[in-house]
Amino acid sequence: MKLGAIADDLTGATDLSLILSRAGFSVLQVVGVPDAADFGSADAVVVSLKSRTASVEDAVNQSVAAASALRAAGAQQLYFKYCSTFDSTDQGNIGPVTDALLDLLGVSGTIACPAFPANGRTVYQGHLFVGDRLLSESSMRDHPLTPMRDPDLVRVLGRQSNRPVSLIPIANVRADGLSDRFNEFDGIAIVDAVDDGDLLRIGKAAANLKLVTGGSGAAMGLPANFGAVAGNTPSLTWPSGKAVVLVGSCSKATLGQVDHYKALGAPALAIDPSSISSGAVTIEDAEAFVVQSPVGLPPLIYSSATPESVAAQQRQLGQMAAGEIVERFHAALAGRLLAHGFNRFIVAGGETSGAVVGGLGVNALQIGPEIDPGVPWTRAVTSQGPLALALKSGNFGTVDFFSKAWKLLV
Numbered sequence: 001m002k003l004g005a006i007a008d009d010l011t012g013a014t015d016l017s018l019i020l021s022r023a024g025f026s027v028l029q030v031v032g033v034p035d036a037a038d039f040g041s042a043d044a045v046v047v048s049l050k051s052r053t054a055s056v057e058d059a060v061n062q063s064v065a066a067a068s069a070l071r072a073a074g075a076q077q078l079y080f081k082y083c084s085t086f087d088s089t090d091q092g093n094i095g096p097v098t099d100a101l102l103d104l105l106g107v108s109g110t111i112a113c114p115a116f117p118a119n120g121r122t123v124y125q126g127h128l129f130v131g132d133r134l135l136s137e138s139s140m141r142d143h144p145l146t147p148m149r150d151p152d153l154v155r156v157l158g159r160q161s162n163r164p165v166s167l168i169p170i171a172n173v174r175a176d177g178l179s180d181r182f183n184e185f186d187g188i189a190i191v192d193a194v195d196d197g198d199l200l201r202i203g204k205a206a207a208n209l210k211l212v213t214g215g216s217g218a219a220m221g222l223p224a225n226f227g228a229v230a231g232n233t234p235s236l237t238w239p240s241g242k243a244v245v246l247v248g249s250c251s252k253a254t255l256g257q258v259d260h261y262k263a264l265g266a267p268a269l270a271i272d273p274s275s276i277s278s279g280a281v282t283i284e285d286a287e288a289f290v291v292q293s294p295v296g297l298p299p300l301i302y303s304s305a306t307p308e309s310v311a312a313q314q315r316q317l318g319q320m321a322a323g324e325i326v327e328r329f330h331a332a333l334a335g336r337l338l339a340h341g342f343n344r345f346i347v348a349g350g351e352t353s354g355a356v357v358g359g360l361g362v363n364a365l366q367i368g369p370e371i372d373p374g375v376p377w378t379r380a381v382t383s384q385g386p387l388a389l390a391l392k393s394g395n396f397g398t399v400d401f402f403s404k405a406w407k408l409l410v
């Protein structure tokens, strides 16, 4: 194994797997802390955890266990993948996990770069932009679990990490000697990047770092350090069968995609945490709705709601509890639909995808064609046969994402 990666959520892992695969690596994505025996001959193994919003202790334990398994299997370099919008709270988990991985490796420094220009995430003077807005002025300020209200990543990570946090500005990224800078400091350096050229320079300069951290973009240049040559993702065979769209993301892009898909005439059922907890809507209702939907556009079950509505649900049920109620619902529904012969799942939201994949009993994913930047179709094998899964990060994808994903495999 050349690269061993740990991702803090499932869609983030898939995003990273796609980037590495396109850059020429054979990639195996595994779900949850793995057994070393699972890895086969892949150039890169990407472990997807559900640690982004876990407690600090849990996130650190899961990440260190995954890193230890990857190292035991021979990983030459480790990568810690988090969100391109740096989703976290003041307590963590990006800082504490990075600190723990540095301790595990016995090294003093690493870089942190969430930039993903293809999806509008850029870092300039240590400030994260989403499109043309600062992170704190983007829709991320109202995220249900990790509202991001400070765009200065040196400050954000400084609150989370025990190590010194510094900045490598764009002028240094574009100048000679970047690898010397990477290799000579203590602590964590936020690295500016505003285009793919910057990311490729960063990847090249990171060749000797034992640990690299970032969004998926900062990994783009790493496979070339191991002699990999960019190419197409391997072709996979897809199960033919029934499809469903399960949406737990409340991100702005997802809200637009839900509206667009409903306007196309897709059968759609809305759910929300309080209706689920009061029993006004049950898993049996949703199951019957999906199973009885007419042939055509796959049915949609969604809990996506405006920030005001999400805040009201959270006041009533608690922030984490509201999210978990919906996640458990989607996971249980997915398991039941599998038993009805559904084998193509389009899912929106990283936490939601983690829950659904758990409900489906999926342990590993292979990466297929790109639907939109950062979102591939993936193939998994379960005890019930092969599945096709499109796992979309909340803010990724064009407005017609759901129909586009479905048509790509039809």
Ligand SMILES: Nc1ncnc2c1ncn2[C@@H]1O[C@H](COP(=O)(O)OP(=O)(O)OP(=O)(O)O)[C@@H](O)[C@H]1O
Binding pocket: 009, 011, 012, 143, 144, 145, 248, 249, 250, 251, 254, 271, 272, 273, 303, 304, 305, 309, 310, 313, 314, 322, 323, 324, 325, 326, 327, 348, 349, 350, 351, 352, 353, 392, 393, 394, 395
């Ligand atoms: N109506 C709702 N009210 C409160 N919480 C909700 C509601 N609908 C969904 N949620 C919760 O909000 C969270 C959304 O997180 P998720 O990671 O799935 O989406 P996202 O943050 O948009 O995606 P990503 O992490 O990929 O950017 C989940 O825990 C989900 O259960």
Ligand SMILES: O=C(O)[C@@H](O)C(=O)CO
Binding pocket: 009, 011, 012, 013, 015, 016, 082, 083, 084, 085, 116, 215, 216, 350, 374, 393, 394
């Ligand atoms: O980096 C991103 O934005 C995504 O891969 C992700 O992690 C969203 O959950």
